[in-house]
Amino acid sequence: MLSERELVEGCRNGERACQKALYDRFCKKMMVVCLRYSKSTMEAEDMLQEGFVRVFQGLKGFRHDAKLETWMTRIMVNTALNHHRKKLYLYPMVDIEDLDLLQHEISLSGVQFSQLIEMVQGLPQGCQVVFNLFAIEGYSHKEIAGMLGISEGTSKSQYARARMLLMNRLRNEGMYKPYGEAQV
Amino acid sequence: MAKRRFEDEWKAAFDGAEATPPESVWTGIELDLEKASGAAVRRQLVVYRWLAAASVTLAAGAGSLYFFSLNQPVAPEITNLEPVERITSDDLAKKPTGDFPGRMSNTESLAETQPVMRHNVVEVKKGTTLRSGVNVLVPDREATTREPGLERRQHRTGTSRKMPVLYSFRNPELSFPKTEPVADPGMVLLAKLADEEKAMNKKHDKSRKxxxxxxxxxxxxxxxxxxxxxxxxxxxxxxxxxxxxxxxxxxxxxxxxxxxxxxxxxxxxxxxxxxxxxxxxxxxxxxxxxxxxxxxxxxxxxxxxxxxxxxxxxxxxxxxxxxxxxxxxxxxxxxxxxxxxxxxxxxxxxxxxxxxxxxxxxxxxxxxxxxxxxxxxxxxxxxxxxxxxxxxxxxxxxxxxxxxxxxxxxxxxxxxxxxxxxxxxxxxxxxxx
Missing domain, CATH: 2.40.160.20 (Porin)
Structure with missing residues (x-):
């Protein structure tokens, strides 16, 4: 089995076998990234395809100062953001009152992966992007604001809304109950 | 059941998660990669296209200039001209004898006209097409059939001597003065212009060299x-x-x-x-x-x-x-x-x-x-x-x-x-x- 460095080197030389091997190694994880940012499986597949093309084209500049998987995830996220930028103007993000910013402790261990994806995909477009960037990717609201061209306040309010919607959904599905009640 | 912060729990839920994409995704990636490599080749071809276009433009421009510089207005066609004698500077310098009305006593003035005359003289034959401004020498016998003025003069003198006469298209009839034997002012002017042109060309040639x-x-x-x-x-x-x-x-x-x-x-x-x-x-x-x-x-x-x-x-x-x-x-x-x-x-x-x-x-x-x-x-x-x-x-x-x-x-x-x-x-x- 080829090492990551050997795979990268092969891809840089345009060897299709190495490209396929790299794809096979990371496509499943990257598909999850794309599913989180998309509204449907088909849209996620489109993102995955475009993202991998960009990965192969950009590998010449990869300097191994970050983990390959991390670098590829960033490319996928950027590809997804490009998709969203084309549509975000249809869903203008406006500041809303801060909603329920109290910390909640939850457990998702009993929830199936497909249900999680479905919940994230069910969020409004702006909320979905901000939720992924903040909660999963770990960007700050300031960074998200810069990436999406929105204000920091808008990012915060969109995230608060996303969290409220997800909590409601978990509560309705019986997957989350406030303190004092038995968890599912 | 362990509970964690909202964000940590979601992050942990997706950590290491996998979903298998369909085979068609890889097929699409391969197609896109092929397209991208084709685009690189096309970009290289564009360079050659530009070079070719620039060469063609340059050649066409140069060709057009050359063509227009050659394409001078052409005089009406003249046909059925007889072969003629060629006038020389000796002929011009020669003092006419007899009572030929066109004689010129001032040989110096005649000499001045030589460059112009020599420059513009051509021999023509039947069926030859001539350009405007070119002087043609024809024998006096032939000239009489075309030049009423000259015909009249020859009848008056009754001479049968073969003297070359000058015939010029477009230019007014060249008549020799009957009384005062002086150089034709028009010919002198033309000679001067020719000299100036020659001098300018010489200067230009020198500077170009x-x-x-x-x-x-x-x-x-x-x-x-x-x-x-x-x-x-x-x-x-x-x-x-x-x-x-x-x-x-x-x-x-x-x-x-x-x-x-x-x-x-x-x-x-x-x-x-x-x-x-x-x-x-x-x-x-x-x-x-x-x-x-x-x-x-x-x-x-x-x-x-x-x-x-x-x-x-x-x-x-x-x-x-x-x-x-x-x-x-x-x-x-x-x-x-x-x-x-x-x-x-x-x-x-x-x-x-x-x-x-x-x-x-x-x-x-x-x-x-x-x-x-x-x-x-x-x-x-x-x-x-x-x-x-x-x-x-x-x-x-x-x-x-x-x-x-x-x-x-x-x-x-x-x-x-x-x-x-x-x-x-x-x-x-x-x-x-």
């Missing part, structure tokens, strides 16, 4: 348009283009030589500085320092961090080696020349100067790590208007266009920058001979 080899120094300034576009993909940080037109400066020296009557070839070395402003929404983290970066670098730099948009001035520096062919439209003290050619541009460095106190500037040299190609090719087209102000000096103004044949970025960057420069250069030329 002198301008066989020259060297020049000069500087230029103009607008620099990065002409940004995208190729296979788009930058993740900015997909719509964020550059604005800037300035271009150049300074250089060149050597040129004449390759023919109208064609010249010149080449040299030029230092180029091209600046433009960009809006960047990213910077690169170098150790603990935030360093300016362009969004276009996303494909090459893995340490880019998104940030609020800020202005960056990008200054590109090249050493350029242009080779140009020129066609001289007007070759006098004031000269006009059309130039076209190719320049090989060697990248020196790029300096990014951010308009943001929290971000440091950076200078990137050529090399593997640089996002810029080390060598670029540009087409250059321009006009040279020059004035000669001494035996060895000429000053020239060159408005021109420089167009990059290829993107100045390396192929792995999905963004394409093919700069277009419109500039005016002032050159000082020293002529060796």
């Amino acid at each position: 002198r301008e066989q080899l020259w060297t020049s120094i000069g500087f230029g300034a103009g607008t620099f348009d990065p002409n940004a576009g995208t190729s296979a993909g788009t930058s993740s940080f900015n997909a719509t283009g964020n550059s604005s037109a800037g300035m271009s400066y150049s300074v250089g020296a060149s050597v040129g030589g004449r390759m023919g009557n109208r064609f010249v070839l010149q080449g040299g070395v030029t230092y180029l500085s091209q600046s433009a402003s960009y809006t960047s929404s990213s910077f690169s983290m170098e150790a603990t320092t935030a360093v300016a970066s362009l969004d276009d670098y996303i494909d090459r730099q893995s340490n880019l961090v998104a940030t609020s948009p800020y202005e960056v001035n990008s200054n590109l520096q090249y050493v350029s080696v242009p080779v140009q062919a020129g066609y001289v439209l007007l070759d006098r003290d004031f000269a006009i020349q059309l130039n076209g050619g190719v320049a090989t541009d060697f990248f020196i460095q790029n300096t990014l100067t951010p308009d943001n106190d929290n971000v440091a500037g950076i200078t990137q040299k050529a090399g593997e790590a640089s996002p810029y190609r080390s060598v670029n090719f540009s087409g250059i087209v321009g006009t040279e208007l020059s004035y000669r102000f001494g035996a060895h000096y000429r000053i020239a103004v060159n408005p021109g266009i420089r167009y990059a044949f290829n993107s100045i970025y390396k192929p792995d960057i999905s963004r394409e920058i093919t700069p277009v420069t419109y500039d005016i250069a002032l050159r000082f030329r020293y002529i060796f001979n």
Whole structure:
């Protein structure tokens, strides 16, 4: 089995076998990234395809100062953001009152992966992007604001809304109950 | 059941999660990669297309000029002319005898007319087509059938001597004075004009011979348009283009030589500085320092961090080696020349100067790590208007266009920058001979 460095080197030389091997190694994880940012499986597949093309084209500049998987995830996220930028103007993000910013402790261990994806995909477009960037990717609201061209306040309010919607959904599905009640 | 913070729980839920994409995704990736490699080949072909188009344009221009310079108005066709004798200076200098009415006693004046007459005289035969302004000599016998004036004169004198007479199309009839034997003022004027023309040609020939080899120094300034576009993909940080037109400066020296009557070839070395402003929404983290970066670098730099948009001035520096062919439209003290050619541009460095106190500037040299190609090719087209102000000096103004044949970025960057420069250069030329 080829090492990551050997795979990268092969891809840089345009060897299709190495490209396929790299794809096979990371496509499943990257598909999850794309599913989180998309509204449907088909849209996620489109993102995955475009993202991998960009990965192969950009590998010449990869300097191994970050983990390959991390670098590829960033490319996928950027590809997804490009998709969203084309549509975000249809869903203008406006500041809303801060909603329920109290910390909640939850457990998702009993929830199936497909249900999680479905919940994230069910969020409004702006909320979905901000939720992924903040909660999963770990960007700050300031960074998200810069990436999406929105204000920091808008990012915060969109995230608060996303969290409220997800909590409601978990509560309705019986997957989350406030303190004092038995968890599912 | 362990409970965690909302964000931590979601992050943990997706950590290590996998979903299998369908096989069609890889097929699509392969197709896209093939398309991208095809696009690279097409970009190379564009270079040759430009070269071909430039060559054709130059050749067509030169051909048109040559054609129009030859295409003089043609006089009506004259046919059925008999072979004639050729007049010589001896004939003209000879004092006519007898009572021929056209005799001229002033042989000096006649001699003055010789250059014109010799210059314009042609022998014609039957069926020959003549151009206007050409004088034709015909025997007096033949001339009588066409020249009533001459016929009348010959009848009066009753002479049968074979004396050549002059016949000129368009020009008024050439009649010799009957009384005072003086030179024809028209012929004298024509002779003088011919002498002047000859002298001018001689002077011109001398000056052209002198301008066989020259060297020049000069500087230029103009607008620099990065002409940004995208190729296979788009930058993740900015997909719509964020550059604005800037300035271009150049300074250089060149050597040129004449390759023919109208064609010249010149080449040299030029230092180029091209600046433009960009809006960047990213910077690169170098150790603990935030360093300016362009969004276009996303494909090459893995340490880019998104940030609020800020202005960056990008200054590109090249050493350029242009080779140009020129066609001289007007070759006098004031000269006009059309130039076209190719320049090989060697990248020196790029300096990014951010308009943001929290971000440091950076200078990137050529090399593997640089996002810029080390060598670029540009087409250059321009006009040279020059004035000669001494035996060895000429000053020239060159408005021109420089167009990059290829993107100045390396192929792995999905963004394409093919700069277009419109500039005016002032050159000082020293002529060796």
